[in-house]
Amino acid sequence: MRLLLGCLACLTGAVLFAVGITSVLVGYAEQRHADRAYVVGFVPGSDCDDGHELYLHTDDGAVLDCAVGGVFGSGHVRLPGFTGAQNDEVEVLAEELGEDGLSTTEQRRIQGLVDGHVAAVPPAERPYGAAAVSGGGRIWLGLGMVVAALLGIAGTLRLVRRPR
Structure with missing residues (x-):
């Protein structure tokens, strides 16, 4: 059961990591466009x-x-x-x-x-003025997701590996 929950937590962390990286890239593109508009x-x-x-x-x-x-x-x-x-x-x-x-x-x-x-x-x-989150805000949100994912995966692996 512990292994199953660990795998589920790692999978969730991997998805959060992927979404975070995507948010950083999209935010960078939006910010660059807004800066050059x-x-x-x-x-x-x-x-x-x-x-x-x-x-x-x-x-x-x-x-x-x-x-x-x-x-x-x-x-x-x-x-x-x-x-x-x-x-x-x-x-x-x-x-x-x-x-x-x-x-x-x-x-x-x-x-x-x-x-x-x-x-x-x-x-x-x-540009992007009416958006709730865009550019720099999206970059920080994405970085937060990446950090949370990495900390979550590291913590989960630590818990799963700990001997009983």
């Missing part, structure tokens, strides 16, 4: 693979359609939580400054405008 990607070509919400072409300031396969981009600025007027303001500034190409100073000016608008975005409208 309002960072403008300035690219010289049409290569947009960094995970930004907005990419601008450095040659002319045009908005690049960088969407997942099978999804069509709008060709317009659409940042999460921004109003239509804020999106339009960013797009117009990028077009105006990008007529002769976007210099580093002009890129900073566009990023500064985006950063200024981010301050007005309510937390609930930001």
Whole structure:
């Protein structure tokens, strides 16, 4: 009976460990996306693979359609939580400054405008803002599960191995 309960406890610990590791990985991906959501990607070509919400072409300031396969981009600025007027303001500034190409100073000016608008975005409208647990919270929850699983498995093995 002791062996059966020990095996059941180890199996439970293994499942908790697997779910914990998965939570850490998902939380890391969510946090990385949330951290980059309002960072403008300035690219010289049409290569947009960094995970930004907005990419601008450095040659002319045009908005690049960088969407997942099978999804069509709008060709317009659409940042999460921004109003239509804020999106339009960013797009117009990028077009105006990008007529002769976007210099580093002009890129900073566009990023500064985006950063200024981010301050007005309510937390609930930001990426993962309405989620109960996301990003850093999910990472800590996952790490807690991993530690609990390891302690539980170690304790169970210790109890099962103890002579009577």
